[in-house]
Amino acid sequence: MNLFQKYIFYSMLLSVTIITLKKISFPTCYLFLFSTFLTTLLCTPFIDGFTPQSIHTRYTRTFQTLQVSDIQMDSFPNWRQLPRDAKDDDELKSVSPFLHKMENGETPTFESAKWSQEAYLSSLELYKKLMECEDSYIYPFIQDALHSLHHAYRLYGPENIIGSFNGGKDAAVILELMRAAHANYYQSLGNTMEPIRPRVIYFNNELEFPQVYDFVKCTVERYDLDMIAFEEGISFVEGLTLLVENNYPPQMDAHTHKSMPFPLGFVLGTRTSDPNAGKQATFAPSSSYMPSFMRVNPVLQWTYGNIWHFLRQFKLPYCSLYDEGYTSLGNINDTFPCPSLKKIAWIESNESSSSSSSSYWPAYMLKDWSQERAGRAKKEKKKKGDSNSLDEKKTERYNDNLSQCSTVVSLPKHSTSSVGNRTTDNMPDSKNSDDVSSVGSDDSLSNFQTQRTVGVIIIGDEILKGLTPDTNLNIAASALRDCNVPLARASIVSDSMDKIIAEIKEMEKQVDVIITSGGVGPTHDDVTIRSVAEALKCEMTFNQEMAHILRIKMNGGDMNKQLTDAQMKMATIPSCSKLRYLSGEDEWPVLQCRNIFILPGVPQFFEKKVKSVAEFLATELERTIVFKVVLSIDENSIVPILNNVVKNHPNVTFGSYPFINHPDVKTVVTLEGNQSSDYDKDSTGIHVRVALSDLVNGLPPGSVLRVENNNDLTFSE
Numbered sequence: 001m002n003l004f005q006k007y008i009f010y011s012m013l014l015s016v017t018i019i020t021l022k023k024i025s026f027p028t029c030y031l032f033l034f035s036t037f038l039t040t041l042l043c044t045p046f047i048d049g050f051t052p053q054s055i056h057t058r059y060t061r062t063f064q065t066l067q068v069s070d071i072q073m074d075s076f077p078n079w080r081q082l083p084r085d086a087k088d089d090d091e092l093k094s095v096s097p098f099l100h101k102m103e104n105g106e107t108p109t110f111e112s113a114k115w116s117q118e119a120y121l122s123s124l125e126l127y128k129k130l131m132e133c134e135d136s137y138i139y140p141f142i143q144d145a146l147h148s149l150h151h152a153y154r155l156y157g158p159e160n161i162i163g164s165f166n167g168g169k170d171a172a173v174i175l176e177l178m179r180a181a182h183a184n185y186y187q188s189l190g191n192t193m194e195p196i197r198p199r200v201i202y203f204n205n206e207l208e209f210p211q212v213y214d215f216v217k218c219t220v221e222r223y224d225l226d227m228i229a230f231e232e233g234i235s236f237v238e239g240l241t242l243l244v245e246n247n248y249p250p251q252m253d254a255h256t257h258k259s260m261p262f263p264l265g266f267v268l269g270t271r272t273s274d275p276n277a278g279k280q281a282t283f284a285p286s287s288s289y290m291p292s293f294m295r296v297n298p299v300l301q302w303t304y305g306n307i308w309h310f311l312r313q314f315k316l317p318y319c320s321l322y323d324e325g326y327t328s329l330g331n332i333n334d335t336f337p338c339p340s341l342k343k344i345a346w347i348e349s350n351e352s353s354s355s356s357s358s359s360y361w362p363a364y365m366l367k368d369w370s371q372e373r374a375g376r377a378k379k380e381k382k383k384k385g386d387s388n389s390l391d392e393k394k395t396e397r398y399n400d401n402l403s404q405c406s407t408v409v410s411l412p413k414h415s416t417s418s419v420g421n422r423t424t425d426n427m428p429d430s431k432n433s434d435d436v437s438s439v440g441s442d443d444s445l446s447n448f449q450t451q452r453t454v455g456v457i458i459i460g461d462e463i464l465k466g467l468t469p470d471t472n473l474n475i476a477a478s479a480l481r482d483c484n485v486p487l488a489r490a491s492i493v494s495d496s497m498d499k500i501i502a503e504i505k506e507m508e509k510q511v512d513v514i515i516t517s518g519g520v521g522p523t524h525d526d527v528t529i530r531s532v533a534e535a536l537k538c539e540m541t542f543n544q545e546m547a548h549i550l551r552i553k554m555n556g557g558d559m560n561k562q563l564t565d566a567q568m569k570m571a572t573i574p575s576c577s578k579l580r581y582l583s584g585e586d587e588w589p590v591l592q593c594r595n596i597f598i599l600p601g602v603p604q605f606f607e608k609k610v611k612s613v614a615e616f617l618a619t620e621l622e623r624t625i626v627f628k629v630v631l632s633i634d635e636n637s638i639v640p641i642l643n644n645v646v647k648n649h650p651n652v653t654f655g656s657y658p659f660i661n662h663p664d665v666k667t668v669v670t671l672e673g674n675q676s677s678d679y680d681k682d683s684t685g686i687h688v689r690v691a692l693s694d695l696v697n698g699l700p701p702g703s704v705l706r707v708e709n710n711n712d713l714t715f716s717e
Contacts, residue, residue, distance in 0.1 A: 076100045076113040078197075078220050081204070081229045082242070096159075096247050097228055098199050112159065115195040119224035123183035129314060130180055134663040136575060138309050140537040142177075145298035148282045149181035149267070152296045156265040158185055158196060160247065161296075163267040165200040165219070165227070167212040168329050169307055169363070170269030170299060172219075172318045175200070176310075177298055178267050179223055197226035203239060204232045207331035215319040222317075237290055240266070244291035264293045271302055273372070273509070304372050305706060308364035312705055313632070313664060325360020328373045338375040341366055343693055365696070365707050453488035454480055454617065455511035457503055459518040459528055460601060461494045472517045472606045479611045483618035495519055500531035504596070513617060515610065518601025520591075522566035532593050533574035540572050545579055547571040549589065582612035627692050630705045631667040634658070638667060641698040649691040651684060665705065669695065 082097060099110035130146060133139045152161055163178045165171050179198050186195040202216055220227045230239040247261040270277050277300070284295040299307070304327075311318050321329060325337030341361040366372065456476045462468040473490055480487045488511050493499045500519075507514055519528030533540050547563060550571055555561045563571065579589035590609055591598040599609045631638070635658040646654050655670040671692055673684035696704060 076111075076226075078225060079217065079227045079229060081231055082234070082239075083231050084233050097243060098159075098162075098226055112196040113226050115197045116224040119179075119197075120183055120186070120195050123179040123223070124187060126176065126314070127180035127184045130177075133313075135309075135313060135665070136539070137664075138306055138313060141299070141302050141306050142310070144301070145177050146181055146184075148296065148298045149177060150184070152265050152267070152283075152294075153181060153185040156263065156294070158182060158198075160262055161199070161265050161267060162243065163198065163200040164269070165202055165216060165225075167202075167216040167219075167319050168269065169311065169318055169322060170271060172316065173299055173302075173307055173310055174267055174269045175219065175223075176314075176316050179225075197224055199226045199228075201239065201243070202227060202229045203234065203236060204229055205331060206232055207333055209319075209321060209329065209332055209335070211321050212319050212329060215317070219317065240286075240293065241291040244293050265296050266293055267296045267298065269299060270295070270297045271299055271307075272505075273304070273369070304366065304369035309706055312364055312702070315702060322363040325363065326375060327363045327366055327371070328376050330376055334377045336375045336377065338363070338366060338371060340368060340371040340374055361696075364704070367707060453486050453511045454513045454515060455489040455507040456487065456491075457500070457507065457514060457516045458490070458492040458601075459495060459500060459516060460492075463492055464494055471603050472601065472610075475603065475607045476515060476517070476610050476614075479607075479614040480617075483614040485614055485617050495527060497527045497531045497534065500528060501535045504532065504535040508595075512595060514596045515613060516596065516598050517606055517610075520598055520600055522569050528598060529573060529591070532596055532598060533576075536574065536576055536594055536596070538574040538576040538593065541575045542568075543571055543573045543577065543579075546573060549579075553588070580616070582616050583608065626673075627671045627688065628708045629669045629671070629692070629695065630665055630708070631669065631699070631703050632664060632705050633666055633700060633703045635667045638669070638699065638703075641695070642669065645691060645695045645698065648694065649687060651687050652691040654691075671695070 098112070100113055102109045102111050127146075130142050133142055161178070161182075163171075163175055165175050182198045183195070186193060200220070216227075219225070228243075234242075244264055245261060247264055270280060280295065280297055280300065282297050282300055284297065286293045286295060302310075310316070319329065325341045326335060327338040327341065329335055337360045341363070343359055343361060456473060458470055458473055460468070460470075463470045470492065473492075477487050477490075489507055491503055491507070493503050495518075500516075504514065516528055516532070519526045519531075530540060532538075547567075548559075550563060550567045551557065551559055551561065554567060555563075573591060574593045576593050578592045580592050581587065581589045590613060597613050599606050599613070635656055638656070642654065642656060646652075651673065653670075653672045655672075657668045657670075659665045659667065671688055673688040692707075696707075
């Protein structure tokens with residue numbers, strides 16, 4: 001508080017106390033008001049901060065009441081590098097490294113850099129857009145992430161929330177979420193506090209891609225961030241230790257108060273699919289070998305697809321390497337474009353195609369998300385006698401035309417190769433390629449013959465308690481084997497939503513298709529369908545098609561008869577559901593939710609359904625490749641482009657479907673090969689991929705939201 005405010009405060013405090021004690025008359029208090037004013041002038045330096053406040057409030061206000069300097073706030077640099085010997089600097093041990101030093105005569109002061117109005121307002125606008133998002137594919141994840149960050153800011157305060165920003169796609173997402181939450185925090189206070197810059201850290205690495213470093217630098221400037229960049233040689237643990245152990249605000253350092261530093265929350269881009277994710281939760285204490293802090297993981301449950309849909313949907317910046325086929329970024333010695341994204345520039349030698357360059361699809365075109373780290377080489381120990389210098393290795397990395405982590409030939413960045421000149425010597429060795437579904441995967445013809453795997457989840461307390469023997473697993477295994485569909489995993493879980501959800505998420509990491517058995521009736525313990533909806537982040541909605549079937553089969557075809565409560569429950573299914581009539585229109589349909597088929601648990605019903613599902617999967621997995629391109633632009637705007645591609649690819653079937661009421665998806669284009677006597681299945685698959693290349697290359701930049709390996713048109717309106 002300023003001098004006048006202190007005068008009023010202490011005068012009123014003293015006067016009220018005297019009157020309460022009835023030591024003097026009321027008029028006499030005017031004399032005390034004047035005397036208190038003089039006392040305020042003399043004693044302010046000694047009694048400042050006397051007012052009782054909570055620890056967090058006192059910490060926050062300390063930043064707001066620092067001595068004013070002649071140095072302008074906007075002169076504080078956005079990027080500061082912390083040297084290796086920073087841990088030995090006594091001054092850095094006194095206050096948080098994020099504070100900016102201001103020379104004021106003999107006694108320097110420290111200040112938090114204020115956030116520019118432009119950056120604050122743009123972040124506030126982003127928060128508004130995120131909260132208003134109605135895209136069912138991404139908005140549940142956005143809501144969860146912002147909810148987690150809201151609690152992080154509420155518990156730790158903006159001075160103690162630090163983002164880890166290394167320039168990768170996950171880091172780009174959490175930075176956008178973090179700056180939006182940062183702005184909303186200050187707005188929720190009624191703009192009573194001047195916002196400080198969001199705080200981020202970066203660890204310098206001489207093997208860093210120049211594109212990554214440039215992206216980080218530009219982003220820090222664009223969003224007016226406060227960046228602490230640790231010098232090369234400071235390990236992650238050492239850097240965090242320096243921040244955690246010295247997180248003292250001004251006038252509350254370790255030397256004067258002998259108190260614990262204020263706790264920190266680090267916002268990280270960890271996802272469950274990451275190798276180091278372990279069993280982390282959204283809020284996870286640091287490991288025992290690390291300094292004490294709280295890990296905040298707002299995108300923990302996000303998939304690779306969610307990450308890219310978020311960045312593309314809101315047109316947010318990311319490192320340019322991702323447009324060159326990189327899907328996971330390490331350093332220049334261990335990171336290469338993802339082999340699964342290599343464009344096919346070869347069809348039969350007597351044909352031509354406009355898609356003739358040998359390059360890579362952008363990272364957001366990857367469909368098989370398990371291949372996210374396929375471009376990362378395994379670390380190898382340095383061989384004895386290897387004396388290559390760092391500069392030589394860098395030069396070798398940029399000039400090397402052959403990928404060191406696969407058998408795919410990677411041409412130089414600006415090289416092109418015409419279809420007619422492509423020889424079989426340049427074709428990849430198909431037996432060394434793992435990918436079976438990714439866009440542009442240069443995995444040769446054998447990929448079309450590779451089957452996917454299936455997992456079965458048996459649900460029922462009666463089985464686990466030994467009250468009923470399980471026969472459905474044997475039935476499923478036999479049905480799948482007869483159709484040559486491999487069963488890779490099976491499990492039995494109780495009628496518990498938490499257990500079912502956890503098993504679905506775990507099994508999805510290991511198989512392509514899941515079949516469930518049991519828990520689909522109208523009673524209270526039939527929770528399978530709701531569990532699937534929760535696991536897939538889909539809302540439960542009333543399905544008119546299912547209601548129609550129930551009226552026919554259970555109400556004698558009376559369309560006007562009211563559904564019972566039990567029937568209403570059966571007609572309420574996940575929004576991502578599709579009813580498949582695999583045994584004919586007269587039979588009960590199979591409920592499919594994306595890659596999950598939900599079947600009844602009664603053995604005689606299960607046996608009939610699982611056989612039809614096995615036959616369906618055998619057909620689907622053996623058919624030629626199919627693509628679905630999801631667009632953010634209206635169908636009318638792609639008509640000339642689509643007509644041209646259709647004309648050039650007569651052996652590919654195209655479908656175009658407008659979505660009038662969907663908030664984000666405007667058009668979906670499907671591509672499927674037509675086998676004929678002139679082309680076998682493998683050749684047809686190549687034609688589909690080339691057609692996809694022509695289509696995507698002709699579409700306006702930024703219009704492709706995602707590409708999927710199916711033609712399912714199920715979207716939540």
